[in-house]
Amino acid sequence: MSIACGKRLAAFGLVAPLLLFLVLFFVWPLVTMMSNAVSDPGAGRALPQTAAALSNWDRSSPPTPEMQAALVDDLRTTQDDQLIGDLTRQLNSARSGFRTLMAKTVRTVREEQGAVDLVQVDQRWEDVSFWQAIAAATASPYTDRNLLAAIDMARSPTGEITALPASASANLAILQRTFVIAAGTTLACILIGFPYAMVAASVTGWKRQVMLAAVLLPLWTSLLVRTAAWFILLQDNGLINRLLQTLGLIDAPLALLFNRTGVIIAMTHVLLPFMVLPIFSVLIAIPTNLLPAAASLGAHPLRAFWRVLLPLSLRGVVSGSLLVFMAAIGYYITPALIGGPTDQMISSVIAFYATGTANWGMAGALGIVLLVATIALYVVYDRLSASGTERA
């Protein structure tokens, strides 16, 4: 009994670092990100009296003196600038203008003693929409504003959910584009990677070493450098266009930069190793005499490939595709530098909120939408591949 228990403990001890790693670097950040997306942190703590004063306001009549007095009191008592910063960021995200309004108000309120007429401080305090934003933020510690905004929706002042017009928000369009570009890159990687892996698996000795090194070498170069190199190669009088023109294949330069073609070319180059290596590792395990056996039974080489080699190597293609697709979804630098205006991917929007405005709620909400969409795609893929194997 005690031996079994000890063994179990020892086993646990062995995997403990792994578990600790998973929780610390995977589960915890994910949970934090998700809770950031749906929580309104600062408002309740920074403005307790205002929250009480606003709780029975009808959200449409002009702001009352009591509401103003409560806000002034709250801003005086809350000395934590970082807390007020969180609050302001969140309010400004809901209603533009809060940044300067709050800075001005906090400064004045702290300088003066006694009652302060907020409208005197700034005309904007007359505007009901600012008070509506405060009321919405203080009403509950949770919010669906970020999640709605991430899928191009918003709540009207009266609380109904409405879709934003396409001219105001395009997160869903950008998300869809992200998946299209990732799928295009995956397809291009299969088309180039499969034949490459086949050749690499069929040769031996130094030839194989050279071919594998050619795939691995780019992995040791920084992503930024590789992207910048493609920028130089793809431009109108870059190496590729000049070569094609010298050969007389084209008259005018091809548009390769600042469009989808360029993005997929560059991303395919960067991600190709993740396709070639899994396929290669499956291919070298397939007995070399299978194709001659098929041929001896009268199969045309194409038919032998289609019925024998492809089904056997499908596992490599599938895992390679998953790797490439998942990595491609998160791409940011390559589309930013090489893509045109309609090639920006969702990561650039997430990065804007995360580093540009420190609006981690929005960044988290977009991350959740991306995660959910990816999981949904994975489930579909899993079903398809499972039914595929059953049939086989």
Next chain:
Amino acid sequence: MLKPSRFFTVSTLLASTLALGMNAAAARDLTVVSWGGNYQDAQRKIYFEPFSKVLGKPVLDESWDGGIGVITAKVKAGSPNWDVVQVESEELALGCADGLYEKIDWAKLGGKDLYLPAAVDDCGVGQIVWTTGLSYDADKLKTAPTSWADFWDTKKFPGKRGFRRGPKYALEFALMADGVKPAEVYDVLGTPEGVDRAFKKLDELKPNIVWWESGAQPLQLLSSGDVVMTTAYNGRITGINKTEGKNFKVVWPGSIYAVDSWVVLKDAENKDAAMDFIAFTSKAENQVKLPEYIAYGLPNKEAAAAVPAELKKDLPTSAENLEQAIPLDVDFWVDNAEALTQRFNAWLAQ
């Protein structure tokens, strides 16, 4: 039952290694963070290395790409690993309001009167004045464009235009091209109709715009001839003229200038050394060396006056260059960056 205890020994060891790591971090030298590239190379030569001699200790320098989110994350996590950071004016305003920076001791810097008013802030000390403006390759364009209206005129100047991707600058320049006087740009942009007007003007040029992301890209675009005109940072333009013998020009009327400042992160370990460092870089005799390397204006009035005339003509702060230029309206962008970026992305996607 020996094995679990061995596991505990391992974890104790791990914990003590972590603690050791933290101790090592405690002895961190003064860490200065700036924008990288040839600007930081110049700073290293005239500020970091000489100050390290004064201090008698090494000065570490790192570079970053901006973003208030980066600073917020570092300060909120506690004991930030940076001390002094060079920030853009929006990051200065946002971080100062949010309590992310230490307050500046202006007495140490010789008083506020020594500096341009735009460089003086509770939380930051201005270091450079830089400009975003229209630039072109004078070797390739026979007639010189002189205004944003020319930038929009694809008949007179056929070819693509480079623009920084994002609403900042693009909306201002669009309004100027539409006939709004530089001084009134932010009044117009402050109204919903003004924003619509700017986007409408951008619509006209949309098929001809190449959007760039990093500051080195517009130079590359101009050199390769992919664009005939582009918005660009003035320091980069004079820099490439010097290093690669190009003949790129900046059109000063209608350009927008801004100030970058040093800030000290809240509760930074080397707070005192950081303030001394800022005082060192703000001294006239040190600051005056900068324009030799890169064409940025100097906020120290004495230093600005002492810059030789042949360098002065390229600086955003020289009188004739300032004449029809406007300062970036920090308040406007602090309030509206998020909403306008969202709309800008939607506009791009259409």
